[in-house]
Amino acid sequence: MSNEFTFENEQYRKTYWHTCSHIMAQAIKRLHPEVKLAIGPAIDEGWYYDIDAPFNFTPEMLTEIEGEMRKICKEKLKLERFELPRAEALALMADEPYKIELINDLPEDAVISFYKQGEFTDLCAGPHLDSTGRVKGNAIKLTACNSAYWRGDSSRQVLQRIYGVAYPKKAELDEYLQRIEEAKKRDHRKLGKELGLYMLMDEGPGFPFFLPKGMVLRNTLIDYWREVHKRYGYVEISTPMILNRSLWERSGHWDHYKENMYTTVIDGEDYAIKPMNCPGGMLVYKSEPHSYRDLPLRVGELGLVHRHELSGALHGLFRVRCFTQDDAHIFMTWDQMKDEIKNVVKLFDEVYSVFGLTYQIEVSTMPEDHMGDEKDWDFATETLKQAVTEMGKEFSINEGDGAFYGPKLDFHLADCLGRTWQCGTIQLDMQLPERFELEYTGADGEKHRPVMIHRVVLGSIERFIGIITENFAGAFPTWLSPVQVKVLPVTDRASDYADQVAAKLDKSGYRVEVDHRSEKLGYKIRQARNERVPYMLIVGDKDVENQTVSPRHRTDGDLGAMSYDAFEAILKEVVDSKAMK
């Protein structure tokens, strides 16, 4: 049962989209012969092509390009592959400076291949569909025009990147576009405002304000975090937000991270607002002697850090300038490393599963400007890989993307549009223990240097709240909901009874509101639904008379009249089990 040539097959899909990118480039060249082409790969949803043009592409121009692409599809041009020796390849691409650079950068023995379709030829390794007629012309959409640096280098030419997507059927394209529209409704920036969770103000770009309902969410999340970490053998500390320059010099941040740090001068002394919690954590470790019996020592800290991120990088709660890392530093022996990594990954799995989140793991390896012995790097990197492999997990490698002090495992979670954000990370550090001369006394009575893990599960409270807001589309599970029950009296006659019911719920520790306004029930339900309140508790004359409540769940609808105790039992079960309800 092969699905080799169906759109469900990723290989085929990418080939289809890659051919689309050539068709787009051909169309652009026909309409605007003066532009220079850079690169145009297939991506997860569609393709893009980077183009150097002496003008800006307007939406009208994109529409024209789509039209020309349809023509090219109808022309059913054959795609023919051919290879050339380097000199001839360079001659063929003489008018395309970016292609020339690409060819020049190919290794000596590389095969230089081209694809030709009609009058258009592009440098390309392939593979491709055999004809432009294979592409359904009326199911092509150019979705965006943005900018990108040539070869991802911010010091080089800014190019225009045109994005497109295409499907074998028009209906599938429409479905895709519809899906994107729906996904945008889950955007945490929109929901955060609608639900009164948090806000951002011009007075502090990137510094989020948490509103009362957002604080309930945040504090509930933190309560859960503390409960889990206690179970996994962590202790918790808190270190100061502002510390003297000498500390940051010792940690290396003053030299390596200064551009991102907020600094201040007080009485002629330099201070920095912490961008990371680790240096403070080092001081805590050093404050008393340690035995090998103490290790692994797991020290957690919900630390508020400030980093001056580039203005263009800010993005709702996903990328801010001040955030609370759910940090922990684990001090251990080299022998304990693998088991300890597994212990952390196990904790990650437990936490993420409570929110129904799935992740992708990346292993980041030694960067060019690293510190320390390469032998130690190899050992640490291997240990990271082994730990996750032994736990049956897959990972991709991010070559050379480790921190300067050690390799790391990153856990990426996706937002509503499929963009991924690094949340959890497990970073091995062979450097800070050295710089701060950390020690423990071994069984042999000698002093030894511990190795360290920096790790966060949520990443930052802020980013994680953004992720779960989108994941739940604002309808948080009951245990997390800022308001868990909204009591809706049908008429004023039930108003006192509504207050009594609410008082009981409040006394039992649930978060409850009463809607006393003289509006119709339907109106109150509608509003409670829009606020994503999980349980509405309707009380009218009948309930007053029978001493009942009539719960309505936001998705399950009317649950029918029942005693207060029966309702509280349902609520207790849902909340205590942290059910996805």
Added chain:
RNA sequence: GCUUCUGUGGCUCAAUGGCAGAGCAUCUCACUCGUAAUGAGAAGGUUGUCAGUUCGAUUCUGACCAGAAGCUCCA
């Protein structure tokens, strides 16, 4: 930070080189109603900021600020 685009009551959006408009939300009044919007009225704006062009700018131009998409960077 870079490229492009955007900025109008609390929110969503109209309109115009010549008195800035609607819906929702808010407030008041009436209605007392059983599972997704009851009706009427009122209030709410120096059109992001600062300059410039103009008899007149919210509209045109520029700078700045903020936001969006992407790049770069990162929790």
